[in-house]
Amino acid sequence: MDIVIMVGQLILGLTILVGLHELGHMLAAKWFGMRVEKYAIGFPPKIFSKKFGETEYMLGMIPLGGFVKISGMVDESMDTEALKQEPQPWEFRSKPAWQRLIVMMGGIIVNVITGIVIYAALTYHYGESYLPAKEARYGVVANEIGQEIGFQTGDKIVAVNGKELEKFEDVYSMDALLGRNAYYTVERDGKRVNIQVPANLMDRLSDKEERMFFVQPRQTFQIGEIQAGSNAAKAGLQTGDHVLTVNGQDAKFFDVFQKMLQQNAGKQITMQVEREGKPIKLGAKVDSEGHLGFFPKPMLNYATRDYSLGESIPLGAEQAFGVISANIKGFGKIFRGEADPTKSIGGPIKIAQIYGGHFDWFKFWSLTGMLSMVLAFMNFLPIPALDGGHVMFLTYEIVSGRKPSDNFLENAQKVGMVILLCLMGFAIFNDVFQTIF
Known part of the structure; x- marks a missing residue:
């Protein structure tokens, strides 16, 4: 039953996010008078489809993505036959570059808005429950990883990266775990000691045997x-x-x-x-x-703070963009060789495990909001076949005044598809390997 709930939450979350992402592309395309041939959530084989007007709406059996087929556009379908004909007024390729750019950004923009709305709604509805730093008056309990970093049970954490600690949860913030030259300041035996955060801390915390907090508040x-x-x-x-x-x-x-x-x-x-x-x-x-x-x-006294709608929106935006900031820092660590990609990159199995075998609305929407921002970030990467690849070529066209040829775009799309299939294959294989071993 746990597996069914895990898979169900994964499918529901991805269906919502992919559906909204592709809706962003479709609405922008229709706004500028482009013909949208197909709007699909999931990949074939087809479960259901219905045509309204010029657009076929389809639900696919493989729930790991979706697509919008816009007339006159070189996309992942690799259907280039129509491109051999003269451009038609309703086609993607006949529209000004700035309109095509907005269409390609449509999905990313909708995912960003979705992430902000989810985080703002959660903040407004649930408020914020946190442990004031002063409540951790007995210091921390350091597990094996914490001790290897340099913590000792009984240490009182007073600052993170030189900033005074107000909420104990900030000990696990992305600025601490992913920041460069990050450090904690603790009080030990009446003295202040700085503890440097190792570059591979996130790798250690992702290990199955050590998937836990490295320090926790000591408590009666x-x-x-x-x-x-x-x-x-x-x-x-x-x-x-x-x-x-x-x-x-x-x-x-x-x-x-x-x-x-x-x-x-x-x-x-x-x-x-x-x-x-x-x-x-x-x-x-x-x-x-x-x-x-x-x-x-x-015997810990947690505090709760409620927020008005006006306060919740900027806080939601801050949390949402914090996800993107964490992704950028994470990629930076991978490229610098400070993080192991096998422990940092996950696919559908890992996402399902994070959702868990117990359904909780707060957790579901928190993770879905996070995934919405991750989807926006990943799609903005300048890889052909992703939205970011199209944005890159359209930006070049706007700046230079020269449009890349359809043949170039077709070949770039093929290269991008190979890259994406390799990344997806790696993520799924890594999921299976990590789950088994």
Whole structure:
């Protein structure tokens, strides 16, 4: 069932984004009087089609893209027979270069608008929930990656790239993870220490075995929900208890408590807990996996801020363009050899895994908004067969006053298709390889 939900979310997200992207091209083309022969979401074989006026609207079985067929345009269909005839007034090639440029930018513009609208709507509806930096008063817990970077459990992060930390979530910001010469400033033993962010940190975080936060806020905790029949229930633990010690050692922090349970897996322990202001001693049996059988309730005070519609729009735009900024920084790291493309580039399988096997509207729209901006960015790349390739040639035509020949455009389109097929093949193969191994 999880796989069905993953695939369903992927198809729904891509259908929305591809449909809107191609709609941007179609509406711009029709606005300038160009004939649109076909509007397709998905690739053949055909599931459904219906012709209205001059345009056939089609739904394809392969939901990994779509296209708009505009008369007189060299595109991915490679249908060049019509180009051998004299240009007609309704054809793409007979229109001024500035109109053709707007048509090719139409899909990208719509995807950018879609991303901004989604992020603005989420900000307006849900507001912002965050952990104020001052609430992480006990410092951080550093896992293996965090320790290799230079963090120590108990460090208090006070700044990122020299900017004072206000929200703990900014520790994971793209400026920190993808920025050049990025660094954290921490307080340790009364002194301030700078910790440099390694260039390959994102690679490490993308590994399956290490797909987690490298530092997390250190926290005290209460006993939350107790599983029926568990060792916690048998020991007499109650929801709301505060664990103070385990076998006489301080265990008020959850990371310390977890470590002690692991060290005493399969053994009997003695705990001191605080219940309604009074200390109580309890004995408990730790199972073979180092668990007692309860859910912890972290003692962290998150803050929530609501935004008006007027505030949400610029914040949504900031978040949307932050995705493009992160992509540019990510590509820069790949080209500089600081990031491994096998860990940075993903295809449909990886996207489906990010959507996850549980449907949540906030997560779905957050990821769909991100993908809308990624789609806009990728389509703007100056690769023939992508919108950016057409934009590149049209910009050359506008600046130089000379139009590339149809033969040149046809050959460029073929080269671009080969590049795109290779990139798609690499992404899918990498997805399969990463999933299996």
